[in-house]
Amino acid sequence: MSDIEYRGVYVRVRRGDLTKTVADALVNPANSRGVMGGGVAAALKTAGGERIERDAMACAPIAVGKAIVTSGGSLLCRYVIHAPTMVNPSEKIHVKAVAQAVNAALREATRANCSSIAFPGMGTGVGGINAPDAGHAMASAIKFFIAREKTSLKEIILIAFDEELERAFEQAIAKITDDILR
Numbered sequence: 001m002s003d004i005e006y007r008g009v010y011v012r013v014r015r016g017d018l019t020k021t022v023a024d025a026l027v028n029p030a031n032s033r034g035v036m037g038g039g040v041a042a043a044l045k046t047a048g049g050e051r052i053e054r055d056a057m058a059c060a061p062i063a064v065g066k067a068i069v070t071s072g073g074s075l076l077c078r079y080v081i082h083a084p085t086m087v088n089p090s091e092k093i094h095v096k097a098v099a100q101a102v103n104a105a106l107r108e109a110t111r112a113n114c115s116s117i118a119f120p121g122m123g124t125g126v127g128g129i130n131a132p133d134a135g136h137a138m139a140s141a142i143k144f145f146i147a148r149e150k151t152s153l154k155e156i157i158l159i160a161f162d163e164e165l166e167r168a169f170e171q172a173i174a175k176i177t178d179d180i181l182r
Contacts, residue, residue, distance in 0.1 A: 002169070002170045002173050002174070004173055004176065004177050006143065006146050006176070007146050007147070008154070009146050009151065009153055009154060009155070009156060010154065010155045010156070011139075011142060011156045011158070011173055011176070012155065012156070012157045012158065013157075013158045013160065013166060013169040013170050013173055014157055014158070014159055014160070015159075015160045015161070015162070015163070015166045016159055016160075016161075017043075017159075017161070018040060018043065018044070018118060018120045018159045018161075019043050019044060019046075019047035019048070019075060020047075020076065021076065021077070021118045021157065021159055022076045022077070023076075023077050023114075023116040023117055023118040023155070023157060024077060024078050024079065024109070024112075024114035024115055024116045024117065025069070025072075025077055025078065025079040025080065025081050025105075025108075025109050025112065025114045025116070025117045025118070026044065026072065026075060026077045026079075026080050026081070026117075026118050027080075027081050027083055027101075027105045027117065027118065027119045027120065027122070028040060028041050028044050028056075028080050028081065028082045028083070029041070029083065029084075029085045029101060029120060029122045029123060029125070029127070030056065030062065030082040030083060030084045030085070031084055031085075031086050031087065031088055031089045031091070032060060032061045032062050032063060032064065032084045032086070032087045032088070033057065033060050033061065033087075033088065033089065034053065034056030034057035034058075034059060034060040034061075034062060034068075034082060035053070035057065035089050036052065036053040036056065037089055038089065038090065038125070038126060039125035039126055040120045040125065041053075044075065044080055047074070047075055048072060048073030048074050048075035048080065049073035049074050051070075051071060051073050052070050052071065052072070052073045052075075052080050055070035055071060056068065056070050056080075056082045059082075061087075062082060062084050063084065064084045064085065064086065064087065064097050064100055064101065065084075065097075065100040065101070065103075065104055066083075066084070066104050067081050067082060067083040067084075067101070067104035067105050067107065067108040068081070068082050068108070069081050069082075069108050069111075069112050070082065077118075078112075078114070079109075079112055079114065081105045081108050081109060081112075081117070083101035083102070083104045083105040083108075083122075084097075084101060085097045085098055085100075085101045085122055085123045085127050086126075086127060089126075090126045091126070091127070092126075092127065092128040093123050093127040093128065093129065095123065095129050095133050095134070095137045096137075097123065097127070098122045098123040098127075098129060098133075098134055098137040098138060098141075099137045099138070099140060099141040100141075101122055101123075102119065102122060102137070102138050102141035102142060102145075103141050103144070103145055105117065105119070106141070106142070106145045106149070106151070106153065106156075107145075107149070109151075109152075109153055110149065110150075110151045110152050110153060113152045114152060114153060115152055115153060115154045115155065116153070116154065116155040116156075116157065117153060117155070117156055117157070118156075118157040118158075118159050119138065119156070119157070119158055119159065120159055120161070121134050121135070121138075121158075121160065121161070121165045121168075121169075122134055122137075122138055123137075124165060131164050131165045131167075131168035132168045132171070132172075134165075134168065135158075135165070135168035135169045135171065135172035136168075136172045136175070138158065138169075138172065139169075139172035139173055139175065139176050140172075140176075142156055142176075143176045158173070
């Protein structure tokens with residue numbers, strides 16, 4: 001368990017199930033079509049209801065680097081933020097898409113006046129990005145966003161589904177802390 005505070009925003013690392021996380025918004029590492037057929041997306045749809053996917057698909061196409069907000073359905077959140085890391089379902093991606101998706105999700109959470117947001121390991125499933133690279137891209141995007149944007153966010157939670165991702169998140173957050181203290 002790691003927590004840092006940066007400019008009034010707490011960044012926390014937790015191991016668990018994103019679908020059981022309490023936050024104003026949960027992030028879906030989506031595809032541009034809004035189809036929620038596998039991985040995190042399927043888990044969010046299963047736990048939160050079909051409406052989440054219908055609403056996302058109605059907004060498609062959603063470009064990589066953009067994000068949209070839908071209802072959280074029956075999840076423990078107000079919103080699901082769909083932040084594409086890929087154009088088509090099940091594509092391998094570049095780590096740059098992870099940073100773009102994180103930035104877009106943070107922007108939309110701020111527009112929706114959220115105080116908390118929870119991310120899974122963006123791109124670590126079918127996207128094919130390894131945990132350390134994803135953790136670094138996510139932490140860097142978070143640091144950059146907080147440093148340059150006025151935000152309603154008070155808490156950003158990185159939810160790791162396993163020990164490897166948890167360790168990668170913790171190491172990436174520790175690097176942010178080191179950079180801040182320099």
